[in-house]
Amino acid sequence: MHALIQGVILGILTGGVYALMASGQTLIFGIMKVINLAQGAMVILGAYLAYQLFTSFGIDPFLAIPITTVVMFWLGVAVQVVFLRPLRSEDRSELSLLITFAVALLLEGIMSVTWNTTHRSINTSYANGSWTVLGYQITLVRLWAFVLSLGALGLLFLLLNRTKFGRAVRATVQNPDSARLLGVEAQRVSALGFGLGAATAAAAGSVYGLLYPFNSGSHYDLISRLLSIVVLGGIGSVGGAMIAAVIVSTSSAIVASTVSPAWSEMTFFVILILVLLIRPQGLFGTVGRGSI
């Protein structure tokens, strides 16, 4: 029982981080109808950047976030403008998957050349600290990560609902044609949206680097989990992605603490298959494109 509750606590805390990463993914899909297979690689890049800032300049990864998010924002914009925008619309859905996949591998290659393949982690002074509440252990890092994720998601929510840009994004997501008529520049929204998705990846990357050892190849693991989360939540639903993130993380953590850590690696895949078998549109899936 103890192990179970410990697993749940761990899962919820980790779920917050994955929720942040998944929200960026969902945002990009909502705006551009593109599944960004490079999201995992962007998180890892964010982790590497935070790592570099920490080891070279002693900047705490949480404090590095403002720097890394800005850098990655422009990287995201660049990726959209250079690689995705030139696609003709009829090719877009088919090719965007492959293109973002290629971008992921490109990032992986660059990272492995720049930092080689040794596993890294960001070892701050508080990296191993933990509180014990009612007999359950709560690692400090995870707690801060959770708080940060909530904060970032809150910021994202404010951005989407209170700013002009956010309004434009929501309009584009719901009805691209009307949005265009109302003067919303779809291309600009797409580029900025992609940048925003990359920025969320940067923020998540700082946290990721604190929590897990990583190297350039870690993005496969990450993107697989993110995709399972997105499918469970329902492609296109930000709220769904957040809930799904917590569900997947919690399930993994429960399996890890009650069965074995090796099997927890498979949990997200099992969940993915179950979702596709039982309810392919996910928990809160929006109407699929195609059809009418």
Added chain:
Amino acid sequence: MKSLVRGPVFFGLLIVLPLFGLQHWVLNMLVFVLMFAVMSSAWNLVGGLAGYPSLGHAAFFGIGAYALGSLFKGQTVSSGYEPFLWLPVVGLIGALIGWPIAVISMRTRADVFAIVTITFLFVVQTLAFNLHGITGGAQGLALPIPPFPAATFEQPYYYVLVLLLSVAMGLTFGAARSKVGLALSAVRADEDKARGIGVPTTGVKVLAFSVSVGLTAMVGGVWAYYQSFIYPQFAVDPLITIAIVLMTFLGGRATLWGPILGAGILETGQQYLAYELGGSQFYLIAYAMIFLLIMLFLPRGILPTLVERLRRRRSSAAPAPAPRMETAA
């Protein structure tokens, strides 16, 4: 017809080539070119003809490699040809694993399919490292050493791969000429419409995928036997996926010869560079960059672009056709 001449000539050349006393590194390169030609051709069935880009084919390469390794674990071979005879079983294993994957992931859309395949790749990679009993984990798996004479060591593998290539190309050719190809083209053009007019969309997609991964698994088996010792990071390597996708795109998706052309160009390039550079990180960057450039500047691939150019030149030489009129039937 021209196409009926090209095939036999091509295969005739392939069959005769090793008899010219080529150097080992050339033959080795040809073996790898053939491997990728078969795999690209196989990928083309599902990624080109059906329009469903699978990102997980490398997983089935690995499954085939480990399947053959498992079948021959701890055994010796007498003539050396036994593993080849078991290849169809390896192919069947690949297809049988691929079938449920296809049924689950191909029911909705191509994005979901890509998600499942890339996740599956990662899962298989993890299993390859962790299932020590079957795969030997990170320590690797040994296969029996064949008693082939050193001078002509590559030849049996070479010819088996030529055979597999003829199968792959034969299937592509046959598919295009049959209603399966018509159905796949409809799926690729407008799947919802196709489903709406009664085309058995799920059926043909699943069939294409199963055949495709079965072939890929067989190539994995040949590779495993060729290497005699396989490690999980090379058996289940995402680089293989991007290589075959790139080769198919470069040569021209949904064409018969495109994947072969792409494999010929890229794999010879890679093998040559392997001598000069070495180190797989650069391959990753190189492949990814080339892929992105192809996507941007040559999205149809070489063959279709050439065909289109020729057709345009021919039509500009001919007298202009009569203007199309609305048919007043």
Added chain:
Amino acid sequence: MSAILTVDGLTKTFGGVRAVDSCTLAVQEGSITGLIGPNGSGKTTVFNIITGYLRADAGAVRFAGRDVTGHDTGRLYRHGLSRTFQQARVFPPLTVLENLVAAGGYSWWQLFRRRITPADRTRAERLLDEFGLAAMADVPAAELSYGQRKLLEFAAVLMSEPRLVLLDEPTAGVNGVMVDTMERHVRARNAAGITFLIVEHDMTFVMRLCDPIVVLDAGRPIFSGPPAEVQSNDLVLDAYLGS
């Protein structure tokens, strides 16, 4: 005459908007029934539900005596219910002939036969002649004009010898000559026994061709009757002009 298609209490809500509201209507066999209504009246949604592209929240659809609620499009097609699209969906990379053959319907073992058998060709060519597309038989559909595509799409759905064809705005975006052509083909096929349900905005076309005409407003039918009565009905006028 009996009703070949009945829709009973169909309801569909999107977000907070009730697009279709307890809609009940019937299409008589052998008729050319029109379905009209102002924008937002739910015509397209009803269409999509009947043809299996959308699932209704509530209600039932019966076709040719059997309950087909929730059946998917392919299954309905095989039972004899076909539909065309407003944007004229064809398969652009396939030739005109192949477009027809693809719609022909075939069983599993037929998949492994020739792409276009002589029997396919004969059947398709007969339809092509009827629709005046015979000269374009081996041309990719991508090269057809919009009007020709609409004809092709119409011809293709006839390959399966349907009993009921739903036409989604058949005259949208086509010129006057094509409108007459469409009308001629619909009448010809109707005389041969096919029932039609047509969603349209072009009033002249509908008044000329359809009887009865069902008028939808806010997701439910407000009137059903012959063309002459539709034009003078108060409810209909209110719906279109706003009260």
